[in-house]
Amino acid sequence: MSASSIEFEMEELLLRIAPELAKQWQGANPELIAQVERIAGRPLPPFYHWFLRRMGKDMGALAYPTLDFSAERILACYAEKLVAPDSRFLLIGYESNEQMPLHVFYDFDVPAREDALVTERDAMGGDLYDRFETLREMLAWGALLRFRVNKMPQKCEGILSSEEPDLLSSLDPLMSSLGFNKPIPTGPRCGIYERHDAVMICKRTPREELLGYQSFRIGGRDAGLVRKILGRIATESALEVEVDEWNPALR
Known part of the structure; x- marks a missing residue:
């Protein structure tokens, strides 16, 4: 391209x-x-x-x-x-x-x-x-965080991990199967995924030695939708999902 x-x-x-x-x-x-x-x-x-x-x-x-x-x-x-x-x-x-x-x-x-x-x-x-x-990638990630993720009613952040260094090679096809698009191409250390009711962005430091890890932030129309997406990632891929914070907190 x-x-x-x-x-x-x-x-x-x-x-x-x-x-x-x-x-x-x-x-x-x-x-x-x-x-x-x-x-x-x-x-x-x-x-x-x-x-x-x-x-x-x-x-x-x-x-x-x-x-x-x-x-x-x-x-x-x-x-x-x-x-x-x-x-x-x-x-x-x-x-x-x-x-x-x-x-x-x-x-x-x-x-x-x-x-x-x-x-x-x-x-x-x-x-x-x-x-x-x-x-x-810095501008796209930041813009999606500011104008989409942070404006969603439910937000969540945490860590994705994999035994494979190229974590996004597993995440990309799964997110596509869930109806997400990648608005611009990215490298192996930054993922951005959009659909009308949810947005997920993830990244890791370029020279970080810990391969196979990405921090993520996701926003969606409600907690049920966000939990469903994270559940699909955890059950339909080799990725592990660790949630650090829900905003607002789940009851």
Whole structure:
């Protein structure tokens, strides 16, 4: 699948679950994008090009409370020498919360699916805290959490586990048999599943050594439906389901 068709699917997903974005998001102008690319010292991942063109000035309802992903902010951080240019890492999200000053970076040493690994670290270096294999997955996962899962009457979260490292190879066909669609393609460490009355998202840290585990969140129209879906996963696949929390709590 080409990068352009994937981004078409991504845009379709975002505008479907948050239609207000059509009037809110604003792209960065081409010169600012070119300046970011010069700082990177290499061609930007195709998805990041799309992201900057579509919402590199304003993310609208997708904006994170304390993270600024705008091209203007990124360029300002480099101009003010808050972060040094690096051939491996590119700052893409500035964290304004001084209590947790971990900024979002691309790690170009780990490209994936016309995109690259998203990690967090201090502005000047230090330990890495990897988040998603791609920015595409980070945005899609977060958007579905905010605009679908969290708006469902019943929510649940927990852990899926399997003896097989590629857990999603078992989960994907089962979710399809239950009528769920995958709105965009993902890698083996992030699963997103939708149908009209329920949504399930799962992920694990990209470089985590514990293969065969995924945290999950699911939302549905009522507790009975969510319990039925989780029960089908537990009984019709080799996956184990461990529930940590129901919201609201079950009586």
